[in-house]
Amino acid sequence: MNIADFSTDLEAARELRDYCSIVGTATSRLGRVPGVSSLDLLVEAIRNTVEDAGLKASDIDGVICRGPDESYSHHQVVAERLGINARFSTTLTNGGASQILGIAIATMAIRFGLAKTIVCGFGRDTWSRTHATEEARVRNETRPASQRPREFGPEYGYFGATAAHAFGATRHMHLYGTTRDDFGAIATAFREHALRNPDAQMKKPLSMEDYHAGRMIVAPFGMYDCSLRSDAAGAVIVTRSDRAKDMRRPPVLIKGFGTFNNTRGWFNDDNMVVTAAKQSGEAAYRMAGLGPSEVDTAQIYDCFTYMVLTQLEDYGFCKKGEGGAFVSSGALRLGGALPCNTSGGQLSESHAEGMLQIVEGVRQMRHLYAPDRQVKDAEIALISGHGGNQVCHSTLILGKA
Amino acid sequence: MSDVKQKPVPRPAPESAPYWAAARERRLSLPKCEDCGQNWFPPSRTCPHCLSSRVTFADVSGRGKVYSFVTFHRVYHPAFEGETPYVVALIELEEGPRLLSNVIGLAPEDVRCEMPVEVVFEDVGDATIPKFRPRQA
Numbered sequence: 001m002n003i004a005d006f007s008t009d010l011e012a013a014r015e016l017r018d019y020c021s022i023v024g025t026a027t028s029r030l031g032r033v034p035g036v037s038s039l040d041l042l043v044e045a046i047r048n049t050v051e052d053a054g055l056k057a058s059d060i061d062g063v064i065c066r067g068p069d070e071s072y073s074h075h076q077v078v079a080e081r082l083g084i085n086a087r088f089s090t091t092l093t094n095g096g097a098s099q100i101l102g103i104a105i106a107t108m109a110i111r112f113g114l115a116k117t118i119v120c121g122f123g124r125d126t127w128s129r130t131h132a133t134e135e136a137r138v139r140n141e142t143r144p145a146s147q148r149p150r151e152f153g154p155e156y157g158y159f160g161a162t163a164a165h166a167f168g169a170t171r172h173m174h175l176y177g178t179t180r181d182d183f184g185a186i187a188t189a190f191r192e193h194a195l196r197n198p199d200a201q202m203k204k205p206l207s208m209e210d211y212h213a214g215r216m217i218v219a220p221f222g223m224y225d226c227s228l229r230s231d232a233a234g235a236v237i238v239t240r241s242d243r244a245k246d247m248r249r250p251p252v253l254i255k256g257f258g259t260f261n262n263t264r265g266w267f268n269d270d271n272m273v274v275t276a277a278k279q280s281g282e283a284a285y286r287m288a289g290l291g292p293s294e295v296d297t298a299q300i301y302d303c304f305t306y307m308v309l310t311q312l313e314d315y316g317f318c319k320k321g322e323g324g325a326f327v328s329s330g331a332l333r334l335g336g337a338l339p340c341n342t343s344g345g346q347l348s349e350s351h352a353e354g355m356l357q358i359v360e361g362v363r364q365m366r367h368l369y370a371p372d373r374q375v376k377d378a379e380i381a382l383i384s385g386h387g388g389n390q391v392c393h394s395t396l397i398l399g400k401a
Numbered sequence: 402m403s404d405v406k407q408k409p410v411p412r413p414a415p416e417s418a419p420y421w422a423a424a425r426e427r428r429l430s431l432p433k434c435e436d437c438g439q440n441w442f443p444p445s446r447t448c449p450h451c452l453s454s455r456v457t458f459a460d461v462s463g464r465g466k467v468y469s470f471v472t473f474h475r476v477y478h479p480a481f482e483g484e485t486p487y488v489v490a491l492i493e494l495e496e497g498p499r500l501l502s503n504v505i506g507l508a509p510e511d512v513r514c515e516m517p518v519e520v521v522f523e524d525v526g527d528a529t530i531p532k533f534r535p536r537q538a
C-alpha cells in the first residue's frame with residue numbers, strides 16, 4: 001500500500017468541494033476576560049455566531065469542538081448550555097489542528113446525512129489561567145499536570161512548547177541561513193494588522209528594533225516570537241451550500257480541506273523543518289482543485305513566528321529554504337503579495353488555537369470589511385491549523401461564493 | 402512536600418526502566434530489535450521498525466552529533482534558576498536514534514548543529530542522566 005497514491009481518493013474529495021458553506025462566524029470577547037471560563041467564552045462565541053447567521057440554537061443539530069485538555073466530553077457540556085440535543089457531536093484532541101479538522105468532519109457528516117447544521121468552535125481562558133491572579137502567575141502553567149512529561153525532558157530543564165518549536169527554528173537557520181530578522185518581519189507585519197483590528201489584544205506598534213529588544217525566552221525565540229496568552233473563543237456554523245443562500249450574511253464556500261499528521265514525531269525525520277502542512281496542504285489543494293498561486297490570503301497558525309515561515313514554504317508559496325526572503329520582502333502585509341494573518345494572528349490578535357484564523361478567513365471571503373482591512377479582490381483564503389505535539393496539521397481552503 | 406528547588410529527576414515509565422538502570426552504571430543503552438537489528442528511542446516494547454516484540458536493550462557508542470538545539474533564557478522551573486542560559490539539544494546518535502539532552506562543557510553561543518558530541522554521565526539525586534560534551538579528539 002502506498003499512502004502517497006491519491007488516485008482513488010480524488011473522486012471522493014471532489015464530491016466535497018463546495019458541498020458545504022460557512023454561514024455564521026463570530027468570536028467571544030478577546031484578550032483579557034477575567035472571571036469567564038473557557039466553556040463560557042465558547043458559549044459566548046457560539047451565541048454570537050448563531051446571531052451572525054440569523055439562526056436559532058434549535059436550528060443547530062451538530063456540535064464539534066475541542067475542549068480544554070482536562071475536560072471530558074466537552075461537546076456535551078457545550079450543547080447542554082446551548083439547550084440543544086445533537087444528532088452529531090464530538091470533541092477533538094488534535095490540539096491546534098482540531099479546529100479545521102472539526103469543519104472537515106462537519107462537512108463529511110453533513111454530506112452523509114448525519115446532521116444538517118453543525119457548529120464548530122473552540123475557546124480557552126489561558127490569560128486568566130496564567131495571569132489573572134497571583135496564584136496563577138506563580139503557577140504559570142497551561143497544561144494539566146497529567147500531561148506533563150515525566151522523563152526525557154524535565155531532567156534536562158526542557159519545558160514547554162516554545163522550546164519544542166525553537167528546535168525547528170534553529171535547524172532551519174542552520175540549513176538555510178534564515179535569520180531572526182526574518183522572524184521579526186513576521187511579528188511586525190502581524191502587529192501592524194492587529195493595530196487595524198479594534199478587538200486585538202495588542203494595541204501598541206512593534207518595530208524591528210522593539211522586536212530585537214524583546215527579552216529572550218528560549219533562543220532563537222524572544223518574547224515577540226511567541227504567541228499570546230489569551231482568553232478567546234470563536235465559532236463557525238457549517239451547512240449545505242444549497243441551504244446557505246438565504247442566511248443573514250454572504251455564505252463562504254468550503255472548497256477544500258486536508259489533514260496530515262507526522263505521527264512519527266516532531267523529533268523524527270525532518271519533521272521540524274518540513275512540516276505536515278506539506279501533505280495537509282496538498283490534500284486541500286486537490287479537493288479545491290487549485291494551487292498556491294490562486295490563494296489570495298493566508299491565515300497561518302502562528303504559535304511562533306518560525307511556524308509561519310516554514311508552513312508558507314510547505315504550502316508552496318515559496319521554495320523550501322526561501323521563506324526568510326519571502327517574509328522579509330513584505331509579502332505578508334496587507335497590500336503585499338500574500339496578505340497573511342490579516343487580523344493580527346495569534347502573535348498579536350489573540351490565541352484561540354487556530355479558531356480565530358478561521359474566523360478571519362471567513363470574514364475576508366465575505367468582503368464586508370472596510371478597505372483598510374480587506375484583502376482587495378480576494379477570492380480564495382487558505383487557513384492552517386497545527387498542534388497535537390507539534391505534528392498534527394489541517395488545512396482549510398475557503399472561497400468567495 | 403518536595404523541595405521545588407530540587408531538579409526534576411526522571412520518573413520512568415515501566416518500559417524505560419532498563420534505560421535508566423543502565424545510565425546508573427554509566428552505560429547508554431537503547432532498545433534494540435532482535436529481529437531487524439535496529440535501535441530506537443524513546444523505549445517501547447514493540448519495535449517501531451518491524452513491530453517485533455523481541456526487544457532487548459543494547460549499549461550504543463555514545464557518539465553522535467547535534468541535530469538541533471535551543472538555549473533556555475527563561476526559568477521554567479525554580480531548580481534551574483541561576484543556570485540560564487543553558488542548552489538543550491537533540492542529539493542524533495551514530496546508531497540513528499535521536500534523544501534530548503544537555504550539551505555541556507562549552508558556552509551556549511559556541512554550540513552548533515552537526516557538532517560531534519559524546520556522552521558523559523551526571524548524577525542528579527538518585528538518578529544518573531546522560532549528557533553530551535564536544536567530542537574529544
Ligand SMILES: [Zn+2]
Nearest residue numbers: 434437448451
Ligand atoms: Zn524490528
